[in-house]
Amino acid sequence: MKMQTKAHYKSEIPEKKKEAHRRTNLRRGSLIPAVPRFGGNNGHDNHDATGIKAYAAQSAAASLGPFAIRRREVGSLDVQIEILYCGVCHSDLHMVRNEWEQTVYPCVPGHEIVGRVTKVGRGVKKFKEGDLAGVGCIVDSCRTCSSCQSGLEQYCEHDPVQTYNSKDTHLGGVNYGGYSKSIVVDEAFVLRVSDKLNLAAVAPLLCAGITTYSPLRHWKLGEGKKVGIVGLGGLGHMAVKFARSFGAHVVLFTTSPEKGADAIRLGAHEVVVSKDQVQMNQHLNSFDFILDAVSAEHDINAYLNLLKVDGTLTLVGLPQKPLGIAAFNLIGHRRQFAGSMIGGIAETQEMLDYCADHGIVSDVELISMDHVNEAYEQMLKGQVKYRFVIDMESL
Numbered sequence: 001m002k003m004q005t006k007a008h009y010k011s012e013i014p015e016k017k018k019e020a021h022r023r024t025n026l027r028r029g030s031l032i033p034a035v036p037r038f039g040g041n042n043g044h045d046n047h048d049a050t051g052i053k054a055y056a057a058q059s060a061a062a063s064l065g066p067f068a069i070r071r072r073e074v075g076s077l078d079v080q081i082e083i084l085y086c087g088v089c090h091s092d093l094h095m096v097r098n099e100w101e102q103t104v105y106p107c108v109p110g111h112e113i114v115g116r117v118t119k120v121g122r123g124v125k126k127f128k129e130g131d132l133a134g135v136g137c138i139v140d141s142c143r144t145c146s147s148c149q150s151g152l153e154q155y156c157e158h159d160p161v162q163t164y165n166s167k168d169t170h171l172g173g174v175n176y177g178g179y180s181k182s183i184v185v186d187e188a189f190v191l192r193v194s195d196k197l198n199l200a201a202v203a204p205l206l207c208a209g210i211t212t213y214s215p216l217r218h219w220k221l222g223e224g225k226k227v228g229i230v231g232l233g234g235l236g237h238m239a240v241k242f243a244r245s246f247g248a249h250v251v252l253f254t255t256s257p258e259k260g261a262d263a264i265r266l267g268a269h270e271v272v273v274s275k276d277q278v279q280m281n282q283h284l285n286s287f288d289f290i291l292d293a294v295s296a297e298h299d300i301n302a303y304l305n306l307l308k309v310d311g312t313l314t315l316v317g318l319p320q321k322p323l324g325i326a327a328f329n330l331i332g333h334r335r336q337f338a339g340s341m342i343g344g345i346a347e348t349q350e351m352l353d354y355c356a357d358h359g360i361v362s363d364v365e366l367i368s369m370d371h372v373n374e375a376y377e378q379m380l381k382g383q384v385k386y387r388f389v390i391d392m393e394s395l
């Protein structure tokens with residue numbers, strides 16, 4: 001039934017139009033796969049004045065404010081979750097302000113969700129009422145393409161269904177994210193969450209955590225490897241923790257010398273101020289791997305030059321403009337330049353289990369729901385250590 005709905009939805013989008021959107025989004029360097037436009041405001045289907053409390057932006061220029069939404073009835077494979085905490089990801093801000101020009105309003109963001117299961121469908125096997133549960137950036141995918149079959153749902157060839165601002169394949173309209181009291185998700189896309197860790201600090205693992213864990217695992221970084229992390233923000237601070245935990249020698253690159261002490265506290269062995277050419281030159285041709293978590297404009301060549309033969313530089317940040325790469329910096333040492341986006345469902349579960357076993361969480365600042373607009377402004381100024389998390393009890 002579900003797949004039929006989905007197939008129908010897919011067939012509604014002319015391939016040409018879809019491709020145009022895809023190209024537009026590629027040009028903008030968007031993390032978020034192309035989303036069909038629904039023609040302006042299309043959220044009313046899921047608006048319900050007496051419904052579930054949420055926070056939404058009504059336009060690109062508007063602040064987030066109270067809004068009531070509808071969630072679908074719990075189907076046989078669905079899990080209903082009372083949201084306890086939701087992390088504030090930088091992409092929430094991009095989406096709310098329509099910076100990727102694909103936002104449908106009203107927009108309820110949030111894809112770092114941790115909560116408690118309040119109801120399960122008859123066919124649900126993984127969860128029961130009362131369990132802790134998490135939801136990350138995607139809530140469905142085609143499940144049949146080669147990516148989905150390989151556990152790489154984030155690279156679904158038919159575009160995964162994102163947690164918000166994707167077409168709601170059940171109710172119509174656009175779907176709503178975690179800045180709300182509850183959510184209903186197919187159990188295949190719900191993660192088990194351990195009660196060993198601070199739940200608020202677990203929430204950012206669902207995006208910032210898996211985004212950094214996945215490439216560090218894919219490129220098999222551990223003991224004996226020298227790993228660079230560029231940027232100490234929401235992503236970078238998790239990358240430092242994981243790389244250190246995997247046994248690598250970790251070097252943090254930052255433009256702000258004052259971040260050095262904190263980087264060491266988080267697990268870095270060394271800190272390099274990237275504006276200091278002398279410091280940079282000391283690391284020429286020495287890295288096995290560099291994870292670049294910076295979205296601001298910066299010179300990628302300065303980091304490519306630090307890779308040794310066969311070294312890899314992987315982007316997880318999202319600079320808006322295309323990057324200029326000097327060919328010699330790649331061919332000279334057979335270096336590789338790559339990208340990575342979140343992680344599949346099985347790998348996200350593996351990451352959460354690893355964090356529970358090793359006591360790894362995000363460094364967070366807990367905020368109330370009505371503080372979120374201020375939090376966005378603080379994020380833009382880099383004034384967060386290192387992730388804001390909304391306490392949904394305040395909603």
Ligand SMILES: [Zn+2]
Pocket residue numbers: 089090091092111137207208
């Ligand atoms: Zn995110």
Ligand SMILES: [Zn+2]
Pocket residue numbers: 141142143144145146147148149153155156157158
């Ligand atoms: Zn797929």
